[in-house]
Amino acid sequence: MSKKISRRSFLKGAAAGAATLAAAGMMNATVFADGEAEAVEVPATEANAEGHRDGKYMTKAMGHEDYVYVSTSIFDGVITDCKVVSHKETIGIGNYACARIPKAIVANQSVNVPNLRGCSTTSMAIKVAVMQAIQLAGYELTDFFGAVAEEDVNAEETLDVDVVVVGAGTAGLVAAAKLLDLGKKVLVVEKRGIPGGSMAMTYSGVAAIGAPTLSNYDVDGKSTQPYNLDIDAWIALLNGMIKPEMDHYEGKMPFERVAYAKLGEAAEWFKSIGIGFMTLGSFEGEVTYGTTMYLAPGCYMGGAGYAMMALAQRIEKHPEGEIKYMTKMTELIQDESGKVTGIKAVGVKSNDEENGYKLTVNAKAVLLSSGGFARNADMIAEYYPDYVGKFFNCCSASTGDGIQAGLAAGSAMECIGQYLPxxxxxxxxxxxxxxxxxxxxxxxxxxxxxxxxxxxxxxxxxxxxxxxxxxxxxxxxxxxxxxxxxxxxxxxxxxxxxxxxxxxxxxxxxxxxxxxxxxxxxxxxxxxxxxxxxxxxxxxxxxxxxxxxxxxxxxxxxxxxxxxxxxYLTSAGLCADDAGHVLKAPMYEGGEAISGLYGAGDVLGSIEEKDGKQYGMGFDCGMGFGYAVAETIAAEI
Ligand SMILES: Cc1cc2nc3c(=O)[nH]c(=O)nc-3n(C[C@H](O)[C@H](O)[C@H](O)COP(=O)(O)OP(=O)(O)OC[C@H]3O[C@@H](n4cnc5c(N)ncnc54)[C@H](O)[C@@H]3O)c2cc1C
The missing domain is CATH 3.90.700.10 (Succinate dehydrogenase/fumarate reductase flavoprotein, catalytic domain)
Known part of the structure; x- marks a missing residue:
C-alpha cells in the first residue's frame, strides 16, 4: 500500500533539499519546488526508527530545456533503481545524460558522479532530482556523496587506419560514415563523452538542392522553388548575396557549389541508411513550412539530433569504424616533407585533465572536423577583438583545437574580420x-x-x-x-x-x-x-x-x-581548396596543399565567406562539404 505525501510535505522536503544543495555548492541546476511538482509516491512503510521512508520517488529538476523527471528507488540505504522517466532535453545531447547518469548513480551509490562531458546541465539536473529523492526518503545527502574517481588509464596505443577524423560533429560524422561506405577503415577521435558537436543544436533544415525527392514531390511543377531543384539556379540565387569586396572567384562560388551539390546527394543517402525527413508539404491549416527538407521529426524538434545519433551508431557498429570518445587530438604528425601522416591524442577526464591514455594514429589521411573557436578566449581576442568578453551560445568544445593544429602544420587563417551572426x-x-x-x-x-x-x-x-x-x-x-x-x-x-x-x-x-x-x-x-x-x-x-x-x-x-x-560561432578558419585540402594560403592565392591533411566544417570557417558571401548556413555547408571531402579522400588514398 502506498500513500501520497501531501503537497506541503513535498515542498518542505524539496525546499530543504535545495537549501542543502546550495550550501554544499552543488546546485548548478534549479530545483523547482513549486505548485506544479509531481505527486510524490511515498513508500509503503512509514518512517522507520532511523527516520527513513524507503520507496520509489518521482522528483524533477530543471534541465537545459525543461523539467527532467526522475524516478529513484531507495531501500535499506541503497539506491536500487534510478531512471529518467520523462524529459524534453535536446535530442542528441541531453538524452545521453538521461540514459547514463542514473545508471552511474546506481553503480556508484553516489550522486557525486562526474557530469557527462558535453551535457553537464542535464547531468546536474538529474543529480539534483536524485538528491531531492534522497532527502525526501529521509537520508543524509552525505551518505550518497562519495567521491567517484575517474579511471586513470596510463596506457599507450598505436593504431593504423586509412583515415582518422578529428571530431564527431556535423562534418566529421557525415564524412566518417561516408568513408566507411566507400570501403575505408576509419577512426574518429572525439574529445567529449558524446558525439554531435554543434549538430544537435541546429534547426534540422537541409537545403537538399537537386535531390530527386524534391523533383519527385514537384508533381505539378509548382510545388517547390526552381532554385531548390537545380544547383545552377541555387548558386544564381546565392550569387545575389555576394559582397564584391569579399569575392575572389568572380561570383562563381566554388565552395558552396560543391557543398550544396553534394548535400542533395547526401540527403538521398541519408534516406537510404535510415535517416528520415519530415513529410514535405504545405498542408491545409497545419504545417505550412513548405519545401525545405527537415530531418524528422521536424524543425527544432530534434531532427538533427536523431540524424546525428544514427550516423554515430552507424560508425560505431561498422566493422571498420570506431569512435573513441574522451580522446582529444593534441597534434598532427608530419614527416620530413611536411606530409601529415597521423595524429597524437590523449584520453581526458570530464574536467579535461589527461587520464594517462596516449594514442598515436597513423593514417593515410587526416580529416580535421573539430569545429570553430567560439569558446577560445585567446583566439577570439586575436581574430575577433570586437567580440572579446561576449558570450557565445555554442558547443562548449568549440575551442579551435583543429585550427591550432592546422596552423602549426603550416596552414593559415582566412575570412577574418567579418561580422559574426x-x-x-x-x-x-x-x-x-x-x-x-x-x-x-x-x-x-x-x-x-x-x-x-x-x-x-x-x-x-x-x-x-x-x-x-x-x-x-x-x-x-x-x-x-x-x-x-x-x-x-x-x-x-x-x-x-x-x-x-x-x-x-x-x-x-x-x-x-x-x-x-x-x-x-x-x-x-x-x-x-x-x-x-x-x-x-x-x-x-x-x-x-x-x-x-x-x-x-x-x-x-x-x-x-x-x-x-x-x-554562436566563428566564421574564420583554415585555408582550404574547394576539394577540402588544407592549404598553406588561400586558394585564390594559389595556396599549396599540405599533403595528407583535409578539412570540413567550421574548422575551415564559413565556406560561404570563402565564396564572398556572408555566413548563413553552417549546418548545411558542414554536411555537404563533409560528404564531398569524404569522396575526395576516398579517391586520393
Ligand atoms: C547553437 C547553435 C545553433 C546553430 N543553428 C544552426 C542552424 O539552425 N542552421 C545552420 O545552418 N547552422 C547552425 N549552426 C551552425 C552549425 O551547427 C555548425 O556550423 C556546424 O554544425 C559545424 O559542424 P562542425 O562539424 O564543423 O563542428 P561541430 O559540429 O561543432 O563538431 C566539432 C567536434 O569536434 C570535437 N573536437 C573539438 N576539438 C577536438 C579535439 N582536439 N579532439 C577531438 N575532438 C575534438 C568537438 O567535441 C565536436 O564534437 C548552429 C550552431 C550552434 C552552435
Missing amino acids: GYLSSSTYFELAFIHYSTPGIMVNKSGDSVGNIMSGNHEKMAKCKLDPANGDEFWYVFDENSAPSTKNYLDYGFNTYEAMYNRGEVLHYDTVEAAAEELNLPGLAAAIEANNAAALAGTKDEFGRGNCPYIDVFQGINLIKVDPTF
Whole structure:
C-alpha cells in the first residue's frame, strides 16, 4: 500500500533539499519546488526508527530545456533503481545524460558522479532530482556523496587506419560514415563523452538542392522553388548575396557549389541508411513550412539530433569504424616533407585533465572536423577583438583545437574580420532563434525603446543589437496574450519547444504596460508599443522599415521575456581548396596543399565567406562539404 505525501510535505522536503544543495555548492541546476511538482509516491512503510521512508520517488529538476523527471528507488540505504522517466532535453545531447547518469548513480551509490562531458546541465539536473529523492526518503545527502574517481588509464596505443577524423560533429560524422561506405577503415577521435558537436543544436533544415525527392514531390511543377531543384539556379540565387569586396572567384562560388551539390546527394543517402525527413508539404491549416527538407521529426524538434545519433551508431557498429570518445587530438604528425601522416591524442577526464591514455594514429589521411573557436578566449581576442568578453551560445568544445593544429602544420587563417551572426536566447541561454516567427512581438532595449526591425536579416540584426552600446546590453521580447498559444506550439513550423519558457518562469506577465515599465524600468515601453501598433493599424512600415507589424493588444496585459542576442560561432578558419585540402594560403592565392591533411566544417570557417558571401548556413555547408571531402579522400588514398 502506498500513500501520497501531501503537497506541503513535498515542498518542505524539496525546499530543504535545495537549501542543502546550495550550501554544499552543488546546485548548478534549479530545483523547482513549486505548485506544479509531481505527486510524490511515498513508500509503503512509514518512517522507520532511523527516520527513513524507503520507496520509489518521482522528483524533477530543471534541465537545459525543461523539467527532467526522475524516478529513484531507495531501500535499506541503497539506491536500487534510478531512471529518467520523462524529459524534453535536446535530442542528441541531453538524452545521453538521461540514459547514463542514473545508471552511474546506481553503480556508484553516489550522486557525486562526474557530469557527462558535453551535457553537464542535464547531468546536474538529474543529480539534483536524485538528491531531492534522497532527502525526501529521509537520508543524509552525505551518505550518497562519495567521491567517484575517474579511471586513470596510463596506457599507450598505436593504431593504423586509412583515415582518422578529428571530431564527431556535423562534418566529421557525415564524412566518417561516408568513408566507411566507400570501403575505408576509419577512426574518429572525439574529445567529449558524446558525439554531435554543434549538430544537435541546429534547426534540422537541409537545403537538399537537386535531390530527386524534391523533383519527385514537384508533381505539378509548382510545388517547390526552381532554385531548390537545380544547383545552377541555387548558386544564381546565392550569387545575389555576394559582397564584391569579399569575392575572389568572380561570383562563381566554388565552395558552396560543391557543398550544396553534394548535400542533395547526401540527403538521398541519408534516406537510404535510415535517416528520415519530415513529410514535405504545405498542408491545409497545419504545417505550412513548405519545401525545405527537415530531418524528422521536424524543425527544432530534434531532427538533427536523431540524424546525428544514427550516423554515430552507424560508425560505431561498422566493422571498420570506431569512435573513441574522451580522446582529444593534441597534434598532427608530419614527416620530413611536411606530409601529415597521423595524429597524437590523449584520453581526458570530464574536467579535461589527461587520464594517462596516449594514442598515436597513423593514417593515410587526416580529416580535421573539430569545429570553430567560439569558446577560445585567446583566439577570439586575436581574430575577433570586437567580440572579446561576449558570450557565445555554442558547443562548449568549440575551442579551435583543429585550427591550432592546422596552423602549426603550416596552414593559415582566412575570412577574418567579418561580422559574426547572433540569435536570440533567453537570459538563461535557452535558444529562442525563431521567436520572432512563433511569437509576434517587438524587442526593446534597456530603456524600453524598440531595437528596430527584427524580422529582416534577423541574425545580423541580433549581432548589431548586442554590439551597440546604446542598447545598454539589456533586452526584452514583448508580446501580448494572443501570441502565447503560438509560443507554446508553433504550428507553422511544427515545433513546441518554447513552451518551456513558461515552465522555466521566464515569461513575465503584467496586467498593464505601465506596471511592466515601472517594475522593469523600461520608460520607453509604452511609446514603443504605441508606435508599433500605429504602423500595424495603418498597414504601413514602422520607422525601422518593418512591414506587417504585429498589433500588440494590451487588453489582457503584456508579456515580456528577458532575452539576450547571443553569438554562436566563428566564421574564420583554415585555408582550404574547394576539394577540402588544407592549404598553406588561400586558394585564390594559389595556396599549396599540405599533403595528407583535409578539412570540413567550421574548422575551415564559413565556406560561404570563402565564396564572398556572408555566413548563413553552417549546418548545411558542414554536411555537404563533409560528404564531398569524404569522396575526395576516398579517391586520393
Ligand atoms: C547553437 C547553435 C545553433 C546553430 N543553428 C544552426 C542552424 O539552425 N542552421 C545552420 O545552418 N547552422 C547552425 N549552426 C551552425 C552549425 O551547427 C555548425 O556550423 C556546424 O554544425 C559545424 O559542424 P562542425 O562539424 O564543423 O563542428 P561541430 O559540429 O561543432 O563538431 C566539432 C567536434 O569536434 C570535437 N573536437 C573539438 N576539438 C577536438 C579535439 N582536439 N579532439 C577531438 N575532438 C575534438 C568537438 O567535441 C565536436 O564534437 C548552429 C550552431 C550552434 C552552435
